[in-house]
Amino acid sequence: MFGGGGLNPRKMKQMMKQMGIDVDELDADRVVIETPDDDLVFEAPQVTRMDAQGQQTYQIVGEAEAVADAGLDGAAAAVEGDADESSSDDTASETDAIPEADVSLVADRAGVPESTARETLEAHDGDLAAAIAELE
Structure with a gap:
């Protein structure tokens, strides 16, 4: 979208701020996603919240462990x-x-x-x- 490869992270943050996009890193110890079949458990994930035009989007980075739905x-x-x-x-x-x-x-x-x-x-x-x- 922005030509990504060689873009400076600082410049990227500045561009996102100009577009009204706010990005925050969250200090999460654990994330659980409940699905009808099983639960996905992320231990010590990297979680990023992006707020753009009043809508929040969360990005979770880490290894998920599938746990039987309880x-x-x-x-x-x-x-x-x-x-x-x-x-x-x-x-x-x-x-x-x-x-x-x-x-x-x-x-x-x-x-x-x-x-x-x-x-x-x-x-x-x-x-x-x-x-x-x-x-x-």
């Missing part, structure tokens, strides 16, 4: 790890009902206390997406 439950488990496996027998039935990882995920995403996140998850029978949607 919805938000799988993302929560992958984010939080297996820390809940060492819980005692007294709390096992409560942990099985609503895992701490799910409560933490909902609380973080919705910006609410964990007690509110737990109540909302219980009201939605552990459905993470419904709980987050209600709290946002």
Whole structure:
């Protein structure tokens, strides 16, 4: 489009700024793309956001790992790890009902206390997406 090959990156930024295109690098630790068949997980990706005429476009650069589709439950488990496996027998039935990882995920995403996140998850029978949607 611009003849690209020998264009100075500084000159390219200047041209994009003149055209009203703003480019920002995002500090992302992980990106998950959910598809109907599986999830694509990018660990330590390079993420660039381009804002042109009010529309935002994201570019993700990195290696994707295909993970069997587990919805938000799988993302929560992958984010939080297996820390809940060492819980005692007294709390096992409560942990099985609503895992701490799910409560933490909902609380973080919705910006609410964990007690509110737990109540909302219980009201939605552990459905993470419904709980987050209600709290946002």
